Amino acid sequence: MNPQDLHRVSLEAPPVEGLDSLLRERQPGRDLWAGIEARITPAVAVRRSTPVWPYALAASACLAVFVGVLLRQPSPRPDDVALAQQSSSAFEVATAAEGGSFNNHPYSNGDRPSPTAALSPRTLRMLRSESLDNAPALVAERAEASGLMKATYAAGSGRNSHGQQAILRANLKLVAQAEREVRRALLSDPNSASLQSLLNVAQEKRAVLTSLLVHDPD
Amino acid sequence: MRTTTIAAFLAVASLAAHAAEPRSFTDHRSLNGDAKLSVRNLAGVIEIEAWDKAEFDLAALLGDSAERIEISGTAADLKVEVKNRKSHSSYGDGDTRLKLRVPAGASLSLDGTSSDIVVRGSKGVLTARSVSGDIDLSVGSRVITVQTVSGDLRLEAPAAKEARLNTVSGDVDVKGASGLLVAESVSGDVEVEGGTFTQLDLKSVSGDIGVQAGFAAEAKVKAESLSGDVRVNAPASLSAEVTMKTFSGDKHSGFDAARDASDGKRMVLKIGEGRGQLTLTSFSGDVTLDKQ
Numbered sequence: 001m002n003p004q005d006l007h008r009v010s011l012e013a014p015p016v017e018g019l020d021s022l023l024r025e026r027q028p029g030r031d032l033w034a035g036i037e038a039r040i041t042p043a044v045a046v047r048r049s050t051p052v053w054p055y056a057l058a059a060s061a062c063l064a065v066f067v068g069v070l071l072r073q074p075s076p077r078p079d080d081v082a083l084a085q086q087s088s089s090a091f092e093v094a095t096a097a098e099g100g101s102f103n104n105h106p107y108s109n110g111d112r113p114s115p116t117a118a119l120s121p122r123t124l125r126m127l128r129s130e131s132l133d134n135a136p137a138l139v140a141e142r143a144e145a146s147g148l149m150k151a152t153y154a155a156g157s158g159r160n161s162h163g164q165q166a167i168l169r170a171n172l173k174l175v176a177q178a179e180r181e182v183r184r185a186l187l188s189d190p191n192s193a194s195l196q197s198l199l200n201v202a203q204e205k206r207a208v209l210t211s212l213l214v215h216d217p218d
Numbered sequence: 219m220r221t222t223t224i225a226a227f228l229a230v231a232s233l234a235a236h237a238a239e240p241r242s243f244t245d246h247r248s249l250n251g252d253a254k255l256s257v258r259n260l261a262g263v264i265e266i267e268a269w270d271k272a273e274f275d276l277a278a279l280l281g282d283s284a285e286r287i288e289i290s291g292t293a294a295d296l297k298v299e300v301k302n303r304k305s306h307s308s309y310g311d312g313d314t315r316l317k318l319r320v321p322a323g324a325s326l327s328l329d330g331t332s333s334d335i336v337v338r339g340s341k342g343v344l345t346a347r348s349v350s351g352d353i354d355l356s357v358g359s360r361v362i363t364v365q366t367v368s369g370d371l372r373l374e375a376p377a378a379k380e381a382r383l384n385t386v387s388g389d390v391d392v393k394g395a396s397g398l399l400v401a402e403s404v405s406g407d408v409e410v411e412g413g414t415f416t417q418l419d420l421k422s423v424s425g426d427i428g429v430q431a432g433f434a435a436e437a438k439v440k441a442e443s444l445s446g447d448v449r450v451n452a453p454a455s456l457s458a459e460v461t462m463k464t465f466s467g468d469k470h471s472g473f474d475a476a477r478d479a480s481d482g483k484r485m486v487l488k489i490g491e492g493r494g495q496l497t498l499t500s501f502s503g504d505v506t507l508d509k510q
Binding site: 163164167168170171174175178181182185188189192194195197198201202205209212 | 331332349350367368384386387402404405421423424442443444445463465483497499501502
């Protein structure tokens with residue numbers, strides 16, 4: 001307490017009788033610090049026993065995750081398109097090179113199984129709108145059964161952009177498969193105008209899907 | 219520090235509450251009876267009902283991915299577009315629902331990526347496109363073009379004279395159209411019922427094709443599938459040369475007709491005067507022609 005404070009106290013408080021007569025330079029007769037320290041230490045210890053930093057850390061982590069989800073951007077995956085096309089082309093080349101190796105009934109058990117064409121197109125009707133929200137999961141299920149890439153389609157969820165991309169990629173696979181099946185049929189009936197027409201349909205659809213994937217509005 | 223923690227939780231709760239809250243939007247203005255109207259909505263529903271007023275009315279519920287609705291153009295050419303945020307939560311309801319009432323004669327161009335499209339009563343030229351949305355049209359339009367990837371198409375259009383429908387894995391279901399109809403699917407079924415066609419061109423790689431319709435005197439009909447069945451129910455008065463082809467399936471005709479040619483894969487029938495041309499083909503499915 002400095003002299004100014006003392007002066008203010010003396011002005012505000014009523015005078016204490018005999019106060020001025022006390023000795024002001026008197027030293028305490030014992031060391032008072034030990035008692036003071038003993039009282040301070042437990043309080044500090046109690047405060048240290050309940051740290052708040054874990055709560056703050058948890059809250060920050062939650063916030064960071066939430067903000068990360070909010071800001072999550074779909075990543076275009078042109079690689080998948082390229083891979084699909086490469087896969088399709090590779091199989092077409094292999095098929096052409098082996099021309100006529102399939103028997104007359106391309107869907108019989110005598111067929112040579114292809115890496116990605118274990119099922120006929122008919123068994124690959126996978127994307128129906130009544131289960132649209134579950135389409136990626138459905139595709140993943142069918143894709144697993146048919147040997148298609150499961151991971152590619154399992155990533156999407158619902159109607160968000162990832163779901164859309166998954167649907168497009170799944171349909172691209174489906175069309176590529178249909179195209180291969182038509183080509184296989186053409187080996188058996190090479191002069192069929194109908195098969196050529198169906199091949200054109202599949203090719204047109206593949207071009208449209210590829211374009212949609214490359215120019216995905218999201 | 220405790221204050222910071224509480225503030226962080228409050229911020230998260232506020233954001234979540236904000237994301238879940240739908241916002242409404244309305245607009246009403248004049249629109250010419252023969253105007254061009256284009257509508258674009260990425261996700262949700264585009265629902266259009268035609269009325270006999272030269273007015274445009276919009277009531278919308280914006281999903282959390284939508285930033286705003288932009289309306290531009292004139293009473294002769296109007297554009298409605300749902301503008302979405304560049305980034306938005308994957309959670310919550312991102313769908314925006316648009317309900318529009320437009321003049322019956324307006325030409326419609328509707329774009330949705332995952333939006334369902336529903337149109338009732340329109341008589342103008344109609345174009346609808348969606349990736350995964352279903353498209354359901356009950357219209358009086360004469361010219362119709364529809365495209366989807368995985369969405370189903372349902373068209374009921376008694377006045378249609380030219381309809382072109384495309385899908386990859388969706389089904390196509392047509393009722394009442396006539397004139398020219400082109401429908402293509404890769405893995406979906408194609409079903410056509412009613413109407414009298416002058417030209418019918420139906421293709422599905424692995425889906426079934428079914429037709430129950432009438433045919434004009436010199437109609438040209440093609441129905442082609444790779445592995446699906448092809449089935450046509452025609453009127454008993456059918457007059458056409460019918461070619462039925464299948465590589466490994468069965469062929470069946472319910473008509474008593476002279477067989478012009480027949481082998482294991484191909485059968486040609488002359489029914490009545492044989493004025494029209496029906497070509498029904500499946501590579502491994504069955505091909506059937508029956509009387510209605």
